[in-house]
Amino acid sequence: MKTTEPAMIRRGIYESLSAVANAFASPARLKVIQILAQSPRSVEELAQETGESVANVSQHLQKLSKARVTSCERSGVKRIYRVINPKVLQIWENFQDLSHELDPALDLQEGLLTNPSLHALEPAAEIMREVRAGKAVLIDAREEKESAATPVSGALPISLTQLRKAKNLKELGLTRSKPIFVLCRGRYCSIASNAVLALRTWGCDVYRLRESPFQLNRIASGVRARTS
Amino acid sequence: MKTTEPAMIRRGIYESLSAVANAFASPARLKVIQILAQSPRSVEELAQETGESVANVSQHLQKLSKARVTSCERSGVKRIYRVINPKVLQIWENFQDLSHELDPALDLQEGLLTNPSLHALEPAAEIMREVRAGKAVLIDAREEKESAATPVSGALPISLTQLRKAKNLKELGLTRSKPIFVLCRGRYCSIASNAVLALRTWGCDVYRLRESPFQLNRIASGVRARTS
DNA sequence: TGATTATTCAAGCAAACTATTGAATAATTG
DNA sequence: CAATTATTCAATAGTTTGCTTGAATAATCA
Numbered sequence: 001m002k003t004t005e006p007a008m009i010r011r012g013i014y015e016s017l018s019a020v021a022n023a024f025a026s027p028a029r030l031k032v033i034q035i036l037a038q039s040p041r042s043v044e045e046l047a048q049e050t051g052e053s054v055a056n057v058s059q060h061l062q063k064l065s066k067a068r069v070t071s072c073e074r075s076g077v078k079r080i081y082r083v084i085n086p087k088v089l090q091i092w093e094n095f096q097d098l099s100h101e102l103d104p105a106l107d108l109q110e111g112l113l114t115n116p117s118l119h120a121l122e123p124a125a126e127i128m129r130e131v132r133a134g135k136a137v138l139i140d141a142r143e144e145k146e147s148a149a150t151p152v153s154g155a156l157p158i159s160l161t162q163l164r165k166a167k168n169l170k171e172l173g174l175t176r177s178k179p180i181f182v183l184c185r186g187r188y189c190s191i192a193s194n195a196v197l198a199l200r201t202w203g204c205d206v207y208r209l210r211e212s213p214f215q216l217n218r219i220a221s222g223v224r225a226r227t228s
Numbered sequence: 229m230k231t232t233e234p235a236m237i238r239r240g241i242y243e244s245l246s247a248v249a250n251a252f253a254s255p256a257r258l259k260v261i262q263i264l265a266q267s268p269r270s271v272e273e274l275a276q277e278t279g280e281s282v283a284n285v286s287q288h289l290q291k292l293s294k295a296r297v298t299s300c301e302r303s304g305v306k307r308i309y310r311v312i313n314p315k316v317l318q319i320w321e322n323f324q325d326l327s328h329e330l331d332p333a334l335d336l337q338e339g340l341l342t343n344p345s346l347h348a349l350e351p352a353a354e355i356m357r358e359v360r361a362g363k364a365v366l367i368d369a370r371e372e373k374e375s376a377a378t379p380v381s382g383a384l385p386i387s388l389t390q391l392r393k394a395k396n397l398k399e400l401g402l403t404r405s406k407p408i409f410v411l412c413r414g415r416y417c418s419i420a421s422n423a424v425l426a427l428r429t430w431g432c433d434v435y436r437l438r439e440s441p442f443q444l445n446r447i448a449s450g451v452r453a454r455t456s
Numbered sequence: 457t458g459a460t461t462a463t464t465c466a467a468g469c470a471a472a473c474t475a476t477t478g479a480a481t482a483a484t485t486g
Numbered sequence: 487c488a489a490t491t492a493t494t495c496a497a498t499a500g501t502t503t504g505c506t507t508g509a510a511t512a513a514t515c516a
Contacts, residue, residue: 004340006341006418007279009337009340009341010341010416011255012337013334013337013338013341013416014255014258014259015255016327016331016333016334016337017255017258017323017324017327017334018252018253018254018255018257018258020323020326020327020330020331021249021252021253021258021323022253024246024249024252024253025246025249025250025252025253026246026473026474027239027242027243027245027246028474028475029246030242030245030246030249031242042492042493043492043493043494044491044492044493051235052475053475053476053477054492054493054494055475055476055477055478055493055494055495056474056475056476058492058493058494058495059474059475059494059495060474062494067330068330068331069330074483076483076484076491076492077482077483077484077490077491077492077493078483078491078492078493079492079493079494085326085329085330087322087325087326087329088326090322090326091319091322091323091326094315094318094319094322095245095248095249095319096245097315098248098313098315098316098318098319099244099245099248101313101315102248102295102296102297102313103244103248103296105244106241106244106245109237109240109241109244110241112232112237113234113237113238113241188238188241190234254503254504256504256505270462270463271462271463271464272461272462272463280505281505281506281507282462282463282464283463283464283465283505283506283507283508284504284505284506286462286463286464286465287464287465287504287505288504290464302513304461304462304513304514305460305461305462305463305512305513305514306461306462306463306513307462307463307464
């Protein structure tokens with residue numbers, strides 16, 4: 001059994017491949033990936049947001065980093081983890097898609113979180129086109145750290161916190177004259193839904209998008225390419 | 229802690245998502261998926277081709293089927309497993325791509341199996357266009373069962389076995405007048421490389437493709453769409 | 457019906473994974 | 487330098503996997 005035998009080489013290949021898949025095969029790690037897809041974080045921040053212990057998150061991060069799914073850089077006492085490779089985000093989206101197709105229960109669970117009646121009916125590409133043409137307004141309701149780290153082209157960064165603090169629309173630089181769309185982290189995030197509810201109390205014509213910032217940018221660049 | 233609490237719902241979602249990822253997180257299961265991507269098989273055939281025991285393969289298949297990645301149908305005493313959902317194949321390809329980007333060692337291992345000097349230099353889309361225009365010939369060198377189950381548009385099904393049995397080119401309906409390209413299961417398969425070597429002994433101008441049948445069909449349909 | 461074939465089931469064991477705990481490390485601050 | 491902060495490390499317990507073995511099942515055929 002030499003290492004140069006085809007069967008042996010193939011064994012090694014399939015082991016490497018499954019090692020990468022393994023990085024995605026834990027709820028805790030997926031939560032971490034989803035958060036890092038928005039903006040880099042320290043271990044402690046990730047622990048807080050995922051609800052896992054610091055040591056546990058640290059261990060998962062080491063697994064992710066070993067698979068090169070995340071990278072890490074020092075910043076004083078802290079270590080900032082991030083997802084560098086866009087293909088990782090792509091796979092993460094693909095996975096969500098596939099999972100929803102394979103397991104119908106996921107759609108129901110998603111519905112419980114985000115209130116589908118608030119979803120925009122037009123396809124995201126159409127909305128991005130309208131936004132680009134100035135016929136609609138797109139709001140990024142994530143916290144500033146995230147909207148700054150992974151901005152969506154054409155979106156105004158107005159966090160849910162800001163929306164709730166504001167006394168009126170004018171204060172936020174918004175008007176009732178155009179339809180408004182709101183984005184957040186993606187399909188399992190309820191920030192945009194809450195933002196829609198907040199804006200509707202002011203009589204806005206407003207809906208949420210389910211697409212993630214990553215997806216929206218891809219869609220937007222497609223729109224741009226087609227238009228140019 | 230009610231099930232209706234957002235945190236609880238989210239927990240359930242991430243568990244379902246990781247369960248799907250888990251289906252891909254084992255070398256044995258990936259081998260099975262790769263084979264089923266070519267054509268349906270019985271448990272015994274899969275065991276033989278993967279080099280795993282029948283009971284072991286059966287157990288992996290049950291895991292895959294539980295995740296709805298594979299489906300199963302009776303045929304006499306046998307049970308025929310298959311991959312029905314094209315998204316599964318898409319993810320499998322994406323995974324290979326990502327893994328190669330994350331782990332450079334994979335490229336080297338792939339090279340050991342397939343002899344990169346035999347690879348076609350033009351992009352597959354260009355080759356598919358030439359084939360479609362009748363300026364080049366594309367051969368599917370997989371065994372008949374596979375080329376019949378997942379045919380590649382425009383490809384002639386001439387298995388490596390047939391190629392090796394033949395006494396001359398004419399017998400196979402081939403000529404030296406056009407460049408020849410050979411496809412097989414994909415990047416970790418050496419059938420096409422062996423076919424290239426066989427055809428070169430007859431003086432053919434022949435190269436292999438690394439893309440899988442699934443990828444090639446996607447590329448071909450893109451080519452067709454653009455041309456029409 | 458009984459024998460054959462293909463597959464699953466059930467039990468068992470070693471290895472790997474997850475999350476916990478408390479100690480160790482390493483950069484920063486007073 | 488000592489204290490603080492952020493993270494990792496090491497040891498551990500409880501689960502879950504992966505694979506093996508041998509028996510059980512279920513469809514087919516003589």
